[in-house]
Structure formats: structure tokens, C-alpha cells
Amino acid sequence: MNMQLLHELAFYLMYACAALAIFVIVERGLFFGYTMRQATGLERAMTHAVQHLKELPAALTARPSLPLALVSDILAEKHHLTTEKDLEDFSESVYIAKRGEVQQRLWILDTIVTAAPLLGLLGTILGIIDTFKALAVSGVSDPGQVSQGIGTALYATALGIGIAVVGMFFFNLFQERIERINDHLKVLMLRACVGRVNPQPQSKLHIA
Known part of the structure; x- marks a missing residue:
């Protein structure tokens, strides 16, 4: 088995994890x-x-957004509901559906935080094994080459830990942002529900 090839493969996987983590961080940060x-x-x-979407400022409704979608769904449906309970149930369902969209792609960052140190440790082990195999074949003719091989192997662990630390920082930061956004969505849900619900028409009794 070619340990050098496996060692390089571990590095490529970590570079791929770093690139994917950067993409998720930038995309989620902008979102x-x-x-x-x-x-x-x-x-x-x-x-x-405000009882209709057209009553909101045009600057807030010109571009689609998650809060606008939540408000739009509730305002569009509230006038067709007959009881406060129906409005409450509908608004809760809309909030739960929109809240789930905030969590998208964060599982990728969470997985990278867990996997990067393990890949780094794997790269270090494979690098040390490759160095020891080279020593077994040629002997210790140049201690500098041995130190260089061990240093390259340990670099894999440092790279994996570095990726994990950066990913963990942004993952925790995004979790705080998610809580704040969810709080804003709750406030918007409550404000969108304010207003008159169409009362259920009562049937008239006809006396013969």
C-alpha cells in the first residue's frame, strides 16, 4: 500500500473541506x-x-426574503380564516416551515468541524508510517530528512485543527444569528396576526 499517496489524499480532502467551509461561511453570512x-x-x-402586503413600503417588498415570505403568507390567508384559533394554528405552521430554512447547509459546517481534525490525525499517522518505512529501507543517513518527514506529517494535524477552529467559530456565530432571526420571525408572526378575523356567518332561523 502506497502510504505517500494516502498521505497526500488526506491533504486533498482537508483542502476540499476548507474550500467547502469557506463557501458555506460566505453564503450563510450573506444570507x-x-x-x-x-x-x-x-x-x-x-x-x-397593516392588513395587506401592498400596504408595506415598496423597498421592503421589492426583493424576496424569508421574513417577507412569512408575513406574506399570513397576511394572504388571515382574511379567509374564521376563528382566532385557525389563525394561530396557521401562523404557527408558517413559522415552523420558515424557521427550518434558516438551518440550511449548517450541517455541512458542523460535519467539517468534526471531520477535519480526524483527517489531520489520519494524515499525520500515514506520514509517520511513510517516514518509518523509508528509514527501514535506507537507514538514518540524513537526520534532516527524517525531521522534515515528521514535520510534514505533523502539519496535517495542525491544518485539520486550524480548519476545525475556524469552522467552530463561525458555526457558533451562526447559531447566535439563528436565534436572533427566529426571535424576529416570531415578532413578525405576532404582528401579522393582529387584525380582524372574518367571523363565521351564523345561519338564520326561519319560523314557519
């Missing part, structure tokens, strides 16, 4: 920043007088 701005803007605009 959370935009969603937070839209949510706070809608909170300021959502007064008790």
Missing part, C-alpha cells in the same frame, strides 16, 4: 445579514394598521 436587515425593517413597518 443571515440580508435576512436580519429585512426582518428589522419589516418589524418597524408592521403596525396594527
